Structures are given as C-alpha cells and as structure tokens.
Amino acid sequence: NAIAVGGALYCAACMCTRQSDYPAARRYLEQALAIFREMGNHNGEAGCLYGFGVVALEKSDYSVAREYFEQALAMNREIGDRNGDANGLNNLGNVAMRTGDYPAAHGYLEQSLGLYREIGNRGGEANSLMLLGHTALCNSDHPAARGYLEQSLGLYREIGNRNGEAACLNNLGNVARLTGDYPAACGYLEQA
Secondary structure (H helix, E strand, O other): OHHHHHHHHHHHHHHHHHOOOHHHHHHHHHHHHHHHHHHOOHHHHHHHHHHHHHHHHHOOOHHHHHHHHHHHHHHHHHHOOHHHHHHHHHHHHHHHHHOOOHHHHHHHHHHHHHHHHHHOOHHHHHHHHHHHHHHHHHOOOHHHHHHHHHHHHHHHHHHOOHHHHHHHHHHHHHHHHHOOOHHHHHHHHHHO
16 A cells, blocks of 8 residues: 555655654655655655655754655645644744744744644644744843743643743743742752
C-alpha cells in the first residue's frame, strides 16, 4: 500500500530529525514526497513540505524553512485543511521569531491561535500561546509574555502534555528572572 509506505517514510524522517540526522531525514522525505506526488495525495505532500521546513529550521536555515512552510501553507489552504493552515502559520511565526521579526511572528501566531481555537485543537492552541509568550519574552514585553505563558501552561496541564508544561515553566522562570523576581524564578525552574 503506497500510503502506508509514504507514511512510514515520513515517520522515519521525523525520527531522524529528532536525532539530528538531517541528511537521512531529507532522504526519507524525498522518497515519501515522490510517493505522495505520484498518488496525488496533497495531505501527504504538504506534510513532507512541512518536514523539509522543520529540517531547515533545525539547521537555522531560516529562508529555506520559510519557503517550505509557505508552500505547505498554500497547499493546505488549497485543500481546505484548517489544521494544516494553523500549523503553517505557527511555523512561519516560529521562523519570524527566530529571525527577530517579532511583529510578523506575533501576527502569524495570533492567526494560528485563532484557527486552533476555532477547530478545537487544544495542543495547537497551547503551542501557539507558548510561542507568543516566547516572542514577547524575546521582545522584552514581560507582562505579555507572562500572560501568554500562564494560559499555555494551563492548557498543557489540562491536556497532560508534560513536555509543553516544562517548556512553559522554563519560560516563566526566565520572565521572573528578567523582572528580578528570583524566588519565583527558582520556583518555576525547579518545577520545570
């Protein structure tokens, strides 16, 4: 079954990306993309484009990551995949944040947050809130950072995502540290 093979190749690429084996991840993605394109499976194709973007993002190749994420976003919009649309906006926000374009990051992330809320994707909502908080933190807007991160932390706890919870606590610890509240910073960081 071609869909199963394409899916397995995509999963192998994800594992390689997590292990920082980017050449192998790209090879698996190229194979999966060829299968999905041959089948006319646009969801699979968009997923592969997203995967290429993540590899580029992890390698700090932001312009390439942006190109892949924009292609995946356009494809998801074309096929009406609202969750894919939200993921694409979230990824573009992450690229903008990492390149220091905080207004653009905020705009993308607010759009993704709205879509995640509309479709009921609580994990996506929590991630967008955390990225909004991190963007505000990078932009030295500590009150906004705290607000976004507290919302994100509540959602991550609600859905039982311990990794997200730890990331939020770490970011809240950084907000407290940067605002001089060292006891709170220690508390957040110890929890993380």
